[in-house]
């Protein structure tokens with residue numbers, strides 16, 4: 001039976017992957033049942049926050065029993081859409097692009113890196129963990145012939161917006177941007193953009209250490 005999904009705020013959405021991560025680790029550790037109090041202590045949230053979050057999806061768990069870890073993990077797996085396979089291409093096969101292609105963990109979650117694209121003739125024709133690096137000029141043809149769900153942008157920041165527009169024009173609906181700039185998409189667009197700024201986390205550490 002499909003669960004009823006109420007309005008899900010940005011904050012709740014951002015917490016769902018964290019629930020999934022904690023529950024995956026707990027399942028691996030052989031934990032079968034967890035109360036909202038215990039889950040809240042592990043995750044640094046309040047128990048009522050957790051109940052409210054889960055209520056957005058029709059609620060899980062039973063009064064007095066808590067949550068069955070595997071069942072809850074399974075539900076969140078579906079909510080996150082991880083039961084589907086997602087194909088990924090990487091634009092920019094430099095440090096970050098190659099690191100993403102080399103990481104095997106995404107595949108375990110169904111995110112399959114198909115290939116990379118670059119402008120550098122020295123990289124074109126090479127492959128990273130069996131994933132070919134194609135000439136960026138072949139992007140449009142590739143997208144016509146292959147179903148791609150997500151494109152990771154790993155180019156210099158000056159090129160990122162232009163690359164994003166090219167991807168959107170050719171039907172890409174998910175953009176995972178690593179370049180140090182926020183990609184802007186038109187409001188009426190159904191494209192999902194996730195800007196990943198590693199330096200922002202670093203600046204946050206620095207800010208907290210600066211003590212001023």
Ligand code: NAI
Nearest residue numbers: 092093094095096118119120154155156157178179180198
């Ligand atoms: P990189 O210089 O090693 O790689 C960028 C690649 O993009 C190069 O191979 C280049 O030929 C290619 N490229 C340039 N224009 C292109 C285009 N129009 N189409 C396709 N490919 C194109 O750079 P790196 O270190 O991988 O960084 C990539 C992005 O990630 C940058 O925007 C950087 O600010 C950001 N970033 C990198 C971090 C890192 O640790 N390397 C950390 C945080 C952010």
